[in-house]
Amino acid sequence: MKFSALSFLAFAATASAFTLPSSKLSPAFGQMRPGMRVQSNTHLDAVVGVVGATGAVGKEVVGCLEKRDFPVDKLRIFGSARSAGSVVKTKFGDVEVELFDQSAAAECDVCFLAVSGDFALEHARAISKSCIVIDNSSAFRYEPDVPLVIPEINGKACKGKNLIANPNCTTAIGLMGLSPLMKKFGAKRVLMSTYQASSGAGQEGMDELKAGTIQVTSGEKEVADHKHFAHPLPFNVIPHIDKFQENGYTKEEMKVTWETRKICDMPDDFPVSCTAVRIPTFRAHSETIVLETEQKVDVKVAQDLLASSPGVKLVDDVQNTESPQYPMPLTATGQYDVEVGRVRRSEAFGDYGLEFFVSGDQLLRGAALNAVLVAEECVKNGDL
Secondary structure: OHHHHHHHHHHHHHHHOOOOOOOOOOOOOOOOOOOOOEOOOOOEOOEEEEEOOOOHHHHHHHHHHHHOOOOOOEEEEEEOOOOOOOEEEEOOEEEEOEEOOHHHHOOOOEEEEOOOHHHHHHHHHHHOOOOEEEEOOOOOOOOOOOOEOOHHHHHHHHOOOOEEEOOOHHHHHHHHHHHHHHHHHOOOEEEEEEEEOHHHHOHHHHHHHHHHHHHHHOOOOOOOOOOOOOOOOOOOOEOOOOOEOOOOOEHHHHHHHHHHHHHOOOOOOOOEEEEEEEOOOOOOEEEEEEEEOOOOOOHHHHHHHHHOOOOEEEOOEOOOOOOOEOOOHHHHOOOOOEEEEEEEEEOOOEEEEEEEEEEEOOOHHHHHHHHHHHHHHHHHOOOO
16 A cells, blocks of 8 residues: 555656647747737737736646747736735746736736636626636636637637637547547537546645545555545545536536537537546546547547647557557646547447547646637737
8 A cells, every 4th residue: 555655646746747748739939920910020019918827727827828939028927915026937037926907907918817717707808808818717618709719629719809718627628539530420429437637626636635645555544534525535536526416417517518519519409428537646637538420430530530630649559568558647747739549439339439538638738728729829810
């Protein structure tokens, strides 16, 4: 048991140390694009704001802006009274955190909100009257006038919109693998099971997992203490994320249903079902996805399609007996691309079904990276 704990914590340390490699995402902004307001040879005169930049998602937004070479002329960071006055070191210079002010945020050309839904509901629409707002919360995802965007899938929905919603992390990761296959083979129904890391519940979730693991493996307790999760997470899985709804599904599960329909422009009654499970890892979510198709499937065609899809990395070599290759949280952590593998013909739906497994970093593809890609889309379409 002690060996398991050491292995578990070593995994966490390894995962947090991953660096970001090149990917098949659209190119970073190192070249001029039509419609840019030029300040120099490589930059827009864009003022970029980040609200909540000291939190986990906000930090990753700043990191993505840096690594993607987003054309920032000036970066403004807004925070609470507790963080106001502190200095954040960035590629764009040392930035002093400003106490959030609605009118100050509205002075930006684009403003990322990495804050709660309640905060977004209070301020987002007002800011968006003079600034493009990209909101990471769930506040506006189901509003008919607000596009819910994964740029590789429905980026054109950004055009002419000043308030744009980021999808739930689980939806964003799953649809990167699912959407190309649905476009190729058609879709009759989607069944999904998710395996979601503790960090999906914030830093408190990670802390509780780490502390509880130590409690059990040190012999201090047989069962770990729990406060943040409904049950102890160490050496356990919990099929319960967010609140249960009247239909027996949790809200997290229904988010996948609602958001898949909206992003993929499906009918409101298109069958999408999800079971969401919390697992004892620190970062990166994984999902098993079953797709019933309208057309006969070809596994090789599906694999080739995924291998060439932007934002997707095909990891699918199960015949390698020495080191079989498939998606895992360990290898997906810190990566921009979503890993997709275990692609196979469905035994449930025969020639009209595919099953596959995905893993993706929920703080990047599921949140910060997607938001920055939305902003890049606004540059490409001339709105920025």
